[in-house]
Amino acid sequence: MTDLPADLRLRLSQEFSFSCFEVTGHQTAKDQTEKLLLKLKDSELVECVLMRDPGRRTVCISTQVGCAMGCVFCASGLLGVKRNLTASEIYEQVLVLHRLMKDDEQITNIVVMGIGEPLANYRNLMDALEVLTSDEGFGLGARRITVSTVGLPEKIREFAQSGKQFNLAVSLHAPNDSLRTEIVPVNRNIGIDEILAAADDYFEQTGRRISYEYVLLSGINDQPHHAAELADRLRGRNAHVNLIPMNGVSELVMTAPGEPDTEHFRSVLEQRGITATVRKRKGADIDAACGQLRLNREQQVELDQRLMS
Ligand code: SAH
DSSP: OTTSOHHHHHHHHHHOOSOSEEEEEEEEOTTOOEEEEEEETTSOEEEEEEEEETTEEEEEOOOEEEOSSOOTTOSTTTTOEEEEOOHHHHHHHHHHHHHHSOTTOOOOEEEEOSSSOGGGGHHHHHHHHHHHHSTTTTOOOGGGEEEEESOOHHHHHHHHTTSSOOEEEEEOOOSSHHHHHHHSGGGGGTOHHHHHHHHHHHHHHHOOOEEEEEEEOTTTTOSHHHHHHHHHHHTTSOEEEEEEEOOOOTTOOOOOOOHHHHHHHHHHHHHTTOEEEEOOOOSTTSSOSTTHHHHHHHHHHHHHHHHHO
16 A cells, blocks of 8 residues: 555554464365464464355354363363454454355355354354344355354343344254263253253244254264154254264264264154254364364474473
8 A cells, every 4th residue: 555654554564454363274175175273363273164065165163262161072172261252253264264265156154163162252253243144244144154052041042032043053962961961061050951942942033943963972872762862852843953973083082983873873863753964074184173273283382382391
């Protein structure tokens, strides 16, 4: 901008930044999934992902640095939570992924399924979603945006009042409270009934069918009797179950069941009247599971620091 005075240009270059992060890692998988590792102004790291399907471009974004929920199979929570992302740190992930795409591509869907618990950073999430949906902003329809939550009932009820038709995905992962509390420790103070009641409320307010996510962990929650119990629990609800065979995390011993057990679990749900799909794995040859890229980088930093001291 040579029409600005030189000293102002100098100050702008030193003090102003268009972006609230720097891309510090970029991986492209064989299936053209792209994953970015972002370094924020305070050097914290988060991840975001672009997934390509025929006629569909979905971006997956993070809402916190780390996560406090402590789900036992998830890489994002292994180091706890550091802080909430600001609204601009949330929506800018969409913009930076948008810039990676070819001219004839456009983002069709956003899933808030990256690092963090979105409803634990509710205000900043809502500010970001406002920018992403408003006509002066990114202009995407609320129905194309899915927020995934561990299941915080009060926040789900607040979210139901947004006046917009965002999709809600609830991470259930178990059909009863004792098993769920083992897998998702925050369940201890919440309980499945409370979560289902809040999700029912969400459906009533918005008319959007709820998705229940269920990570399949071999030998833990993947047996046919778990599927039958889950179907009984969800009966009568306008619900869809999204089965996610666990993505391996090198620090953890849990694994996904094989394909036959996964299919059997799905068929038990279907026989009992609950529609279910198995989530396709994307970006399997890059650090695929949630939060892994950040975790690997953080561990590298810790290791480097130890070697230097
Ligand atoms: N905090 C939100 C978003 C988490 S990420 C939530 O709990 O929903 C989105 C989904 O991926 C959640 O269902 C989460 O439980 C699941 N997930 C996390 N780690 C995973 C792993 N290693 N393998 C498969 N799914 C995983």
